[in-house]
Amino acid sequence: MKYDKFFALAKEAGIEEAELYIGESYSLSFSLFHSEVDNYSSNKSMTILARGIVNGKFGTASCDSWSAAHAKFLVDSIVANAKVIENEDPAFIFEGSKKYKKINTYNKELEKVSIDEKMKKLFELEKAIKEGDKRVVEVGGVEYSEDAESVTILNSKGLKLTQKSNYFVYVGQAVAKEGKQTKSGYELFLDNDFSKFDVKKLAKEVVDNTVSQLGGEACESNTYKAVLSPDVVKSFLGFYIGNADAEDVQKKSSLFINKINQKVASRKITVEDKPLKRNVFSRWFDDEGVATYNKAIIKNGVLMTYLYNLTTASKDGVESTGNASRGGSKMGTSTFYLELKPGKKSQEELFKDVQDGVYITEVQGLHAGLNPQSGNFSLQSSGFLIKNGKKDRALDVVTVSGNLIDVFKDVLEVGNDQRVFPSGIACSSLLIKKIIVSGK
Amino acid sequence: MVSKKLAIDVLNAALETGADYAEIFYEDSRSYSLSIENGKVQTSSSNVMNGVGLRLLKENQTVYGYTNDLTRKGLLALAESLRSSFKGKRIITVTKLDMIRAKNRNPVKNSYENISREEKIALVKEGIEEIEKLKDPRIVRYIGSFADNHRFVAVFNSKGKWFKRDSEFGRLAYSIIAADQNGFETAFEGPGAQQDISYFRSVVNVREVAKKAAKTALLMLEAKECPSGKMPVVIGNGWGGVLFHEACGHPLEASAISRGLSCFNGKEGDYIASPLVSAVDDSTIPQGWGSIDIDDEGNLGTKRLLIKDGKLVNYMIDDFNGRRMNREGNGACRRQNYKYCPTSRMSNTYICNGKSTPEEIIAATKLGLYAVGFSGGSVDPTTGEFNFGCSEAYIIRDGKICEPVKGATLIGHGDEILKHIDMVGNDLALGQGMCGAASGSIRTNVGQPTLRISEITVGGRGGELK
Numbered sequence: 001m002k003y004d005k006f007f008a009l010a011k012e013a014g015i016e017e018a019e020l021y022i023g024e025s026y027s028l029s030f031s032l033f034h035s036e037v038d039n040y041s042s043n044k045s046m047t048i049l050a051r052g053i054v055n056g057k058f059g060t061a062s063c064d065s066w067s068a069a070h071a072k073f074l075v076d077s078i079v080a081n082a083k084v085i086e087n088e089d090p091a092f093i094f095e096g097s098k099k100y101k102k103i104n105t106y107n108k109e110l111e112k113v114s115i116d117e118k119m120k121k122l123f124e125l126e127k128a129i130k131e132g133d134k135r136v137v138e139v140g141g142v143e144y145s146e147d148a149e150s151v152t153i154l155n156s157k158g159l160k161l162t163q164k165s166n167y168f169v170y171v172g173q174a175v176a177k178e179g180k181q182t183k184s185g186y187e188l189f190l191d192n193d194f195s196k197f198d199v200k201k202l203a204k205e206v207v208d209n210t211v212s213q214l215g216g217e218a219c220e221s222n223t224y225k226a227v228l229s230p231d232v233v234k235s236f237l238g239f240y241i242g243n244a245d246a247e248d249v250q251k252k253s254s255l256f257i258n259k260i261n262q263k264v265a266s267r268k269i270t271v272e273d274k275p276l277k278r279n280v281f282s283r284w285f286d287d288e289g290v291a292t293y294n295k296a297i298i299k300n301g302v303l304m305t306y307l308y309n310l311t312t313a314s315k316d317g318v319e320s321t322g323n324a325s326r327g328g329s330k331m332g333t334s335t336f337y338l339e340l341k342p343g344k345k346s347q348e349e350l351f352k353d354v355q356d357g358v359y360i361t362e363v364q365g366l367h368a369g370l371n372p373q374s375g376n377f378s379l380q381s382s383g384f385l386i387k388n389g390k391k392d393r394a395l396d397v398v399t400v401s402g403n404l405i406d407v408f409k410d411v412l413e414v415g416n417d418q419r420v421f422p423s424g425i426a427c428s429s430l431l432i433k434k435i436i437v438s439g440k
Numbered sequence: 441m442v443s444k445k446l447a448i449d450v451l452n453a454a455l456e457t458g459a460d461y462a463e464i465f466y467e468d469s470r471s472y473s474l475s476i477e478n479g480k481v482q483t484s485s486s487n488v489m490n491g492v493g494l495r496l497l498k499e500n501q502t503v504y505g506y507t508n509d510l511t512r513k514g515l516l517a518l519a520e521s522l523r524s525s526f527k528g529k530r531i532i533t534v535t536k537l538d539m540i541r542a543k544n545r546n547p548v549k550n551s552y553e554n555i556s557r558e559e560k561i562a563l564v565k566e567g568i569e570e571i572e573k574l575k576d577p578r579i580v581r582y583i584g585s586f587a588d589n590h591r592f593v594a595v596f597n598s599k600g601k602w603f604k605r606d607s608e609f610g611r612l613a614y615s616i617i618a619a620d621q622n623g624f625e626t627a628f629e630g631p632g633a634q635q636d637i638s639y640f641r642s643v644v645n646v647r648e649v650a651k652k653a654a655k656t657a658l659l660m661l662e663a664k665e666c667p668s669g670k671m672p673v674v675i676g677n678g679w680g681g682v683l684f685h686e687a688c689g690h691p692l693e694a695s696a697i698s699r700g701l702s703c704f705n706g707k708e709g710d711y712i713a714s715p716l717v718s719a720v721d722d723s724t725i726p727q728g729w730g731s732i733d734i735d736d737e738g739n740l741g742t743k744r745l746l747i748k749d750g751k752l753v754n755y756m757i758d759d760f761n762g763r764r765m766n767r768e769g770n771g772a773c774r775r776q777n778y779k780y781c782p783t784s785r786m787s788n789t790y791i792c793n794g795k796s797t798p799e800e801i802i803a804a805t806k807l808g809l810y811a812v813g814f815s816g817g818s819v820d821p822t823t824g825e826f827n828f829g830c831s832e833a834y835i836i837r838d839g840k841i842c843e844p845v846k847g848a849t850l851i852g853h854g855d856e857i858l859k860h861i862d863m864v865g866n867d868l869a870l871g872q873g874m875c876g877a878a879s880g881s882i883r884t885n886v887g888q889p890t891l892r893i894s895e896i897t898v899g900g901r902g903g904e905l906k
Contacts, residue, residue, distance in 0.1 A: 033500075033699060040525050041504045045779060060485040065508030070488070077486035084557045086480035140701055140822065175701065175822055182703065184822040218897070221669045221904070251478075252580045253617045253624065329473065329485030368816035368829035369849040369899075373617055374624040378666075378849035378899040380818075380827035397825055399849050399899025401668065438668035438899040 006050070006071040007156055013075050015052035015059075015082075017093035019155035021287065021326060023047040029145035030119065032126050037119075039143075049326060050074040051093075054082035058091045060329040092310040095157040097291035103282045105165040107192040110146065118144050121170070121199055128203030129174050133211045140173035140184060153289045161289055167192045167280045169422065170199075172206040178214040181396075185210030190422045192280050213382055216394025218439030225357035226400075226435040227350045227386065228407075230419040232360050233427045237340060239372045240404045241271060244297055244305070245333045246312035255375055255405055259303045266411035267301040268343065273323070275336035281424040283336040285322070292322035292336065307333040340427035343414030350415055350431045352389040358437055359384045359391055360400055375404035378438075398439040407432055442466045442492065444537050446512055447596035451534045453519040454496055455598060458528025461497040461759075463597040464515075465736065467778040470553060473587040476564050479572065482583075484557060493778040494518050497760055498526050504781035532598050540603040542734040542741070545726040548608045550636040552588035560586045563640055567614055567650025574654055578661060580624075581617040584650065586610070593736075601738050609634050609729075609883065611872070614650045618657040625846065627657035627813070627831065632872040632883070635727045656813060656832050659844050666809070666833060666848035666900030673850065674801055674836060674892045676812035679871035681886035684719060684791050686817040686826040687854035688712075692746055694761035694772070694784040695878060696821040703824030703855045707752050713858030715750040716794055723771060723787035729872040730787040730884040732774065739771040741787070747858075758784040776880025783879045790887030794864025798890040801863045803839040807905065809898060810834045810841055811848065816873070824854030835905070849899040857896065865890035 003020055010018040023046065030040045048070070051060045059082030061074045126142045146168040153161045173186040187205040189197055228236070248254035256264065275283045275292035286292055288310050296304045308316070309324035309331055325334035351359065360383040363369075370377040378401040385392040407430075415429035442450075447464050454462040469489040475482045492515060493506040503525045507518045552560075564584040571582045588610045596602040611632030618625050629649045633639045640646060675683055688704075696702035704712060713719075723732050723741035732741050737759045744754050757765065758773035761784055775782035802810065810833060817828025830848040834841045870887035 037501055037525075039502045039504070039781070041781065042521065043506050043779070045506070046508060060483065062485070062487045064489050064491060073486075073488055080557065081484035081486060084474070084481050084484050084561060087477065087482050088480075138700060140699075182823050184820055252619070255624075329483045330475075364820075364825075365816075365818040365827040365829065365849070368814075368818065369827060371624075371626060371815075371847075373626045376623075376847045376901070378829070378847050378901070380825065380849065380851045380899075397851055397853070397897065399668070399827075399851055399897065401847065401849075401899050401901045436668065436901050438897060440670070 002066065003154055005068055006074060009071055009075040010052055010156065013079050015054055015075065015078055017156045018052035019050065019093050019153065021049040022152040023149065025147055025149040027145065027147045029143060031141055031143035032122055033141055035123065035126060050078060052078040052082065053091045053093060054079055056091055057082045057085035059085070089311050090314045093155050093157055094159060094289045094310060096159045096289060100284055100291045101276055103276060103278060103284050105163065105280065105282045107166060110166055110168060110192055110194055113194045121197065124199045125170060125172050125203055128200055129172050129206050132203055132207030133176065135176040135178050135211050135214060136174050136207060137177045138175040140175050142172045145169050159289050161285050163284060165280065168194065170197060170202060172202060174206050174210040176210045176214055181214055183210055183213040185213060188422065190280065213394050216396035218398050219358065219385060219395055219437060220440050221438045223434050223436050225354050226432050227347065227354060227359045228430045228432060229361040230417060230427050230429055232363050233340065233430050234421045234423065234425045235363055235366055236404055236407060237338065237425055237427055238423065239370060240408060241297060241335060241338060242372055244307045246306040246308045246316060247332065249306055250312060250315060253373060256303055262303060263301050264303045265298055265301045265408035268411050268414050269298055269301050269408055270296060270341035271298040272296045272339050272341070273335040273337065274339055277337055279337065281337040286324040287326045288324040288331065290320045290322045290324060295321065307335065309333055336424060338425045340414065342416050342418045342428045344416055345413055347415055347417050347429050350413055350429055351386050351391055353413060353431055354386045355389050357386045358395065359386050360435070363400065377402060377404065398437050401436040401438065410434060441594065442510065444602065446515065447602065448534050448537060450515045450519050451596060451598050453516050454494060454523050455532050456530050457523040457526040458531055459496040459498050459523065459526055460531060461598055463495045463595060465493040465778055466594045467491060467591065469589060469591040469777065471587065471589040472552065473585065474557065474560060475583055475585040476561065476568055477583050478581060479568055481561055489777060491778040494522055495781060496522055500763060502760065502781060506778050534598050534600055536600055537596055537602040538600060540601050540734065540738050542603065545724060545733055546607050546634045546731055548590065548606050551590050551608055552610060552637065553590055555637050563646060564612065567646045570647045570651045571654045576658060578618045578620050578658060579616060579654060580619045582654065583615045585613045595736060595738060597738060603734055603738055605734055607634055608636065610637060610640065612640055612644065612646065614653040616653045616657040618661050620661050625657050625660040627653045627660065629653040630872065632729050633727055634729060634731055660832065660846045663844035663846040665902035666845040666898065667902040667905035668898055668900045669904055670895050670897050671905050672805055672808035672892060672894055673896050673898065674805055674808060674810045674890060676810070677865065677867045677888060677890045678869035679814045679886060680811065681790050681871060681888040682814050682817050682828050684888060685786065685789055685886045686819040686828055687852065687857050689786050689789050690819045690877070691821040691824055691854050692755045694755055694757040694765060697755050698761040698764035701822045703822065704752060710752055711750045712752045712855060713747050713750040714861045716864045717747055717750055717858055717861055718745070718792040719747040719790065720745050720792065721756055721786050721789045725788050728788045728885055732787060735771045735773040736775055736782040737769055737773040739769045739773065742771045744770055756784045756786055758782065774879060774882050776882055780880040785877065785879060785882055786875060786884050788870060788885035788887065790868065790870060791889065791891065793866045793868045793889050796863050796865050798865045798867050801865055801890055801892050802836060802841060804863065805836045805892065806838060808836045809848065810836050819854060826854050827851045845900070845902060847900050851897050851899065857893065860894045860896065861891055862894045863892040
C-alpha cells in the first residue's frame with residue numbers, strides 16, 4: 001500500500017508507534033466581476049501530518065505530497081523532534097473505538113451538477129444583486145466555490161478510518177451609496193445539496209445586509225439593553241466555548257476552571273456539540289480516531305463537561321470526549337457542530353421586550369478586539385437602534401464592549417431565528433441585559 | 441526544481457488557447473517550529489512544501505491552479521486543464537527564458553537548517569529564564585517559541601523571463617498569560633527578520649523581549665478598563681503603524697483600487713492626510729521582515745512613496761490589476777505559497793519621520809490616551825471602516841503619562857483619520873506582523889514614529905474619560 005513504506009521505515013528507526021493523518025481535497029472556484037469570469041481555479045491538494053512516539057515522547061512532521069523521499073523525511077524528523085521534547089504528557093496512538101456511528105457526509109449529486117449550471121446561477125446572482133436596489137452601485141464580486149475533502153487516519157496499531165465530505169458555497173458582496181455614505185455588505189450560502197440553493201433569496205439577503213446600513217450615524221456612548229444577531233452570537237459562542245478545552249483548564253488558563261456542574265450562564269442557555277447530526281459538518285471520528293458523540297456542554301446554564309482528547313483525558317482520569325482536533329503540530333480540541341438551543345420568541349418579539357436599546361448585527365476585528373483568555377472584548381460594530389420596541393435607524397461606526405462570561409450570564413431570552421454558519425455553529429439571536437456602546 | 445526546457449514546454453502548452461500571459465511559480469519551502477511551555481519543550485515540528493502554481497491571464501481574466509506532481513506529465517496535465525477555460529488561438533510562443541538578475545539585499549548566509557534544534561531551544565530558554573526569575577505566581581502560563589523558514593522560489597513567465605529567489609526567515613516569540621482574582625491578561629512579543637540566527641544573538645536582546653512580555657501582562661492585570669468615546673490619542677512608534685496598515689495600506693492596494701472598490705478611488709493627487717504625513721511601502725529595506733528583491737511577476741522591489749506631505753501619489757500595484765488601471769506593476773505582487781494566486785500586497789509600510797520628539801507630543805496633550813501595544817486590526821477597503829486593538833495603553837493627563845488602561849479598541853474611517861494627525865514624531869520604528877488577505881498570509885512590517893490623532897473613537901468599558 002501507498003503508505004506502507006512510512007510505517008516500515010518508522011519501525012526500522014525505532015519509532016514505537018506511528019500515525020499518519022492524511023487530508024486530501026479537490027477544490028473548484030470561480031468568481032465574476034462586471035459579468036466576466038475574472039478568476040477560475042481548480043486544484044487538488046494534500047496535507048500529511050505524521051507523528052510518532054520515541055521513548056514516550058511525540059515527534060511530529062508534515063508535508064504536502066507523497067514519495068519515498070517524503071516518507072524518509074517524516075521518519076527522520078519524527079525521531080529528531082521527539083528527542084528534544086521535555087514535557088511529561090502521556091503520548092497515545094489510538095487502537096480504535098469499539099463502535100463507530102458512520103455517517104455519509106459526501107453528496108454524490110453535487111458532482112453531477114455541471115460547471116455550466118453552477119456558473120449560470122452565479123451570473124443570475126450577480127444580476128439579482130445589481131437589480132435588487134437602486135442604491136446598489138457596485139457588485140463587489142460574486143463567487144462560487146466547492147470542496148471535496150477526505151480525512152484518513154492510519155496508524156501502527158492497525159487503525160484505518162476515512163471520512164469523505166463535500167460542500168459548495170455561493171458568496172455575494174454589494175456596495176451601496178447614499179449621499180456621502182458608502183456601505184458594503186455580503187452574505188453566503190453553504191450546503192452540499194445543490195437543489196437547496198435559492199439565488200433570489202441569497203441576492204435579497206446580500207442587498208438587505210448592504211442597503212440597511214445606509215443613513216446611519218453613531219449613537220450616544222452609553223450602556224444599552226441589546227439584541228445580538230445570530231451572526232454576532234456565533235462569533236462570541238465559539239470563543240466562549242473555547243474555555244471548555246481541558247488543556248486550558250489543566251494549565252489554569254480557562255474561565256471555566258472548577259466550574260463543572262456549576263452555573264456559568266443564564267438558565268436559558270443550552271449549548272451542545274452534535275458531531276453526529278446529519279449535515280455538512282458531521283464527523284464520526286475525531287482527529288485521533290476516537291468515535292465522536294453528541295453531548296451537552298452547557299445545559300440550562302450549568303457546565304456539564306470539558307472537551308477532551310486522549311492526553312488531557314488521561315491526565316484527568318476520564319475518557320476522551322472525541323473532540324481531538326489538529327492545530328498544526330499540536331493536538332488540541334474543538335467542537336464539530338456547536339448548537340445553541342433555540343428559544344421561542346421571534347426577533348420582533350425580542351425587540352418588543354427591549355423597548356429601547358440596540359440591535360447589534362455585526363462585529364469586526366475579533367482577532368484584535370477580543371481577548372479569548374480574559375473574555376474581554378471591544379469591537380467595531382454595526383447595527384440599529386431599537387426604539388419603542390421596534391427596529392429603528394442604523395448605527396454607523398460604533399464599538400461594543402463587554403466580557404463573554406457576562407454576556408452569557410446576562411441572557412434574558414434566546415430567539416427562535418436559528419441560523420447555521422460555515423464555521424459549524426448554529427445559533428439564534430440573544431436578548432441581553434446590557435452592553436457598552438461607544439459612539440458619539 | 442523545474443528545468444528551463446520543461447518550463448518552456450509547460451508555458452507553451454498553457455498558452456495554446458489564447459492566454460496573453462502564463463507564469464510558472466515553483467516553490468520548495470522548509471520550516472521548523474518549536475514551543476516551550478512553562479519551561480519544558482512542548483512541541484518540535486518540521487515541514488516541507490513542494491509544489492507548482494500555474495497562472496494564466498487573458499485580458500481581465502485569471503485562471504489559477506497548482507499541483508504537487510512536478511513531473512513533465514503532471515505539469516503538462518495542469519496546463520491542459522487550466523487552458524480549457526479559454527477558447528481562442530495561440531498568440532504567444534515562448535522560445536527562450538532569460539534570467540532577471542535582482543540586487544540581493546536578503547542573502548541566505550547561514551541557513552536555519554544548519555542550526556541544531558538544541559541551539560534554537562537554548563536561545564528561547566534564555567528568555568524563559570528571565571520570566572522564571574520574576575518568580576511571580578500571577579504568571580500562570582508562559583510559552584516561548586521559535587519558527588524558521590527557508591524558502592526557495594523560481595518563476596518562469598511567458599515574457600521570456602525567469603528568476604529565482606532564495607530567502608530565510610526567523611521569528612522568536614513569547615506569549616504570557618497572567619491571572620489574579622479579577623481574571624486573566626495576556627501579552628505577546630515576537631521579533632522576526634529575514635536574517636539568520638545571528639540576528640537573535642546580536643540585534644535582538646532575547647532576555648529583554650521575554651521580560652517585556654511578562655511585565656506587560658502583569659501591568660495589565662493592574663490596569664483599569666479603558667474609557668470610551670472620542671478623544672485625542674497618541675499612538676506609539678513601531679507596531680502603532682498597524683493604524684496606517686489597516687486604515688490606508690489595504691485600501692491603497694491595486695486589488696481594491698483597480699475595481700473601484702477602495703475608499704481612495706479617484707483621490708490620486710488629493711490631500712487624504714494632514715500635510716505632516718508622508719508614507720511609503722518599501723520592499724528594499726535590507727533583510728527587512730517584509731522585503732523582497734523581486735516580486736512574483738518579476739518586477740524589482742522598490743520604495744513606493746504612497747503619500748507625500750498629505751497628498752496621495754501612488755499605490756501598491758501588480759501587473760494584472762494594473763491592467764484595469766493602465767499602470768505597470770511596481771513590484772508589489774506577492775503570495776503566501778504556491779497554493780495562492782498572487783495579488784498586490786504591502787511589504788514594509790510606514791509613516792515617515794516628522795519633526796516633534798515623542799516627549800513633546802506627550803507634553804502637548806492635556807487629556808487623552810497613549811497607546812503603545814497593539815493586537816492587530818482589520819479594515820473594509822471599500823468603506824474604509826477600520827479597527828485595531830490596543831494591548832497596552834495609558835491615560836495622558838496634563839502632558840504626563842499616567843495610569844495604565846486595558847481593553848481599548850480604536851475605530852474610524854481610513855479616508856478621514858489621517859487628516860486628524862496633528863503631530864508626528866521623529867522616532868520611526870518598525871514592527872513585524874503577518875498580514876492576511878486574498879493571496880494568503882504574508883510577512884509585513886508595519887511602522888511609524890510616535891504620532892497624535894486629535895480625535896478618534898475609542899471603545900472601552902471604563903466610561904467617560906475624566
